[in-house]
Amino acid sequence: MGVPLIQQYRVAKYIIGKKLSRQSRYPLVLMLEPLFRCNLACSGCGKIDYPQEILDKRLSYEDCMRAIDECGAPIVSIAGGEPLIHTEMQKIVNGYIEKKKFVYLCTNALLLKQHMDEYTPSPYLTFSIHLDGNQQRHDTSVCRQGVFEKCIKVIKLVHSKGFRVTINCTLFQGESAQEVADFMDMAMQLGVEGVTISPGYNYERAPRQDVFLQRKEGKQLFRDLFKIGRGKKWRFNQSALYLDFLAGNQSYQCTPWGNPTRNVFGWQKPCYLLVGEGYASSFDGLMTETEWEKYGTGRNPKCANCMVHCGYEPTAVNDTFKRPWEALKVAVLGPRTDGPMAPELPVLYEEEAFPELKLIAEIKPVPVPRDTSNKQVA
Numbered sequence: 001m002g003v004p005l006i007q008q009y010r011v012a013k014y015i016i017g018k019k020l021s022r023q024s025r026y027p028l029v030l031m032l033e034p035l036f037r038c039n040l041a042c043s044g045c046g047k048i049d050y051p052q053e054i055l056d057k058r059l060s061y062e063d064c065m066r067a068i069d070e071c072g073a074p075i076v077s078i079a080g081g082e083p084l085i086h087t088e089m090q091k092i093v094n095g096y097i098e099k100k101k102f103v104y105l106c107t108n109a110l111l112l113k114q115h116m117d118e119y120t121p122s123p124y125l126t127f128s129i130h131l132d133g134n135q136q137r138h139d140t141s142v143c144r145q146g147v148f149e150k151c152i153k154v155i156k157l158v159h160s161k162g163f164r165v166t167i168n169c170t171l172f173q174g175e176s177a178q179e180v181a182d183f184m185d186m187a188m189q190l191g192v193e194g195v196t197i198s199p200g201y202n203y204e205r206a207p208r209q210d211v212f213l214q215r216k217e218g219k220q221l222f223r224d225l226f227k228i229g230r231g232k233k234w235r236f237n238q239s240a241l242y243l244d245f246l247a248g249n250q251s252y253q254c255t256p257w258g259n260p261t262r263n264v265f266g267w268q269k270p271c272y273l274l275v276g277e278g279y280a281s282s283f284d285g286l287m288t289e290t291e292w293e294k295y296g297t298g299r300n301p302k303c304a305n306c307m308v309h310c311g312y313e314p315t316a317v318n319d320t321f322k323r324p325w326e327a328l329k330v331a332v333l334g335p336r337t338d339g340p341m342a343p344e345l346p347v348l349y350e351e352e353a354f355p356e357l358k359l360i361a362e363i364k365p366v367p368v369p370r371d372t373s374n375k376q377v378a
Contacts, residue, residue: 003194003237004164006123007075007102014074015321025257025287027073028314031272033263034059034092035081040108042142047081057264064092067262068101070283077104077128077259079272084111090118097124104128106168108142109154116158126164128196129155133175133183141172155190165192166237170200177224184225184234194237198246198309215305219248219341227337238309240331241323242316246307248341250316254296254303258314260286270295271311274302298345 011028018026036047037055048055059067068076076096083089084107096103106128119125132141135148159165167187171180187195199218226247236243245252254271261272266279267286274295280286296303296311303311320327 004123010100010102011074011317015317019321025255025292027071027258027260028317029075029077029259029310030068030071030073031259031261031310032059032064032067032076032078033080033261033272034064034078034083034086034089035264037085038080038082038108039085039110040082040142040144040147043140054264058086058088059262059264061088061091061095063262065095065099067283068096068099071260071262073101073260075102075104077106079106082108082111084115090115093119093125097122100124102126104166106130108147109151110147112154113157116161116163119163121162121164123164126166126193127158128166128168129158131155131167131187132170132172134179134186137175137179137183141170152190155192159191167192167195169195169197171197171218171221172200175221177221177228180221180225181228184229185232188232188234192235194235196237196309199305199307215307215344218305218307219246222246223248223335223337226335230334230337238313239316239320239327240335241319241327242309242313244330244335245312245316247335247337249336250319251342251345252297252312252315252319253345254306254311255314255318256295256311257287257290257292258317259310273306273308273310296345298347299349301349 015026015028033047035055035058036050038045038048041048078089078092080086083105086092089105093103093105102124104126108130112127112129129151130142131148131151132138138148138151139145155165155167167190169183169187184195199221222243226243241250244250256271259271260283261268262283263272266281267283268274268279269277269286269290270292277295280289294300297306
């Protein structure tokens with residue numbers, strides 16, 4: 001695993017405390033989106049498809065500190081948009097570090113070189129760099145040529161400066177297991193701490209809907225990938241049982257409360273992947289007002305193909321504490337790559353109850369003109 005022991009210890013201590021207090025729902029990672037503005041227009045992301053007045057909104061430093069104080073999660077993942085566009089990002093990151101929170105600053109790396117001197121290497125700070133496969137694959141995903149090469153240069157530079165560095169990789173349609181395996185080999189040669197990998201989720205606002213993996217083909221892709229990777233000592237920034245879930249060996253239900261999202265609209269129900277489900281004005285409101293039983297595999301058609309780590313990693317971590325020997329077995333031997341897959345959870349809804357999804361499926365994506373310049377916006 002690519003997660004340092006100090007972080008594993010701190011997170012384990014936090015979870016044990018929650019279990020001893022018999023708290024059934026608790027956050028592991030605060031998903032912070034302090035802005036939606038970005039300097040890229042990726043084909044699988046709908047975050048920047050908002051009016052200008054929304055893209056100009058920012059969470060303040062005070063908003064960000066209040067968010068972590070409200071939820072108390074041991075880890076903060078700062079995404080967006082592109083976080084480095086935010087003029088208070090250094091102050092926000094330092095504020096979290098002072099609170100002894102593990103910060104993953106997610107970035108497309110285009111602005112990182114010019115901002116790197118604003119940060120100090122720390123066991124509490126990780127630059128999580130967005131890199132979706134090899135050069136052709138990544139540049140196609142972000143809809144701009146040359147970004148891959150810039151990312152590789154920045155990863156090497158950041159690593160040489162003593163920072164913790166991980167890669168955040170999302171898999172889409174058309175990728176072969178060998179192609180992803182070659183990418184993993186390259187990532188290990190770069191010396192990154194680990195790779196966070198998962199299939200993409202079909203955002204309703206994404207400009208293209210034909211790039212996302214279906215659930216069954218995603219599981220087979222990961223099985224084939226892990227079969228190639230046996231003995232290669234790839235480092236993943238994820239739990240062993242989540243990787244086992246990706247390979248189709250676990251029938252997990254989503255636990256979106258494990259990674260709650262705070263963005264410019266408020267606390268997003270139920271997770272950062274679903275839009276239009278409403279917002280709460282406080283973390284307590286999110287936990288008490290959200291009808292959690294209406295979301296997840298088999299419960300809502302919007303969740304049908306989702307296997308993203310933000311919902312299923314908390315489930316896998318919780319299962320690790322229930323079945324530590326099983327988790328250790330998978331960690332040592334790797335996910336099973338043959339035999340029958342675990343059964344899918346039963347579908348409890350009727351398509352007729354969600355007529356709006358039929359309308360969405362019938363609408364063909366229309367290209368939207370976007371500002372894809374590398375201009376920094378304050």
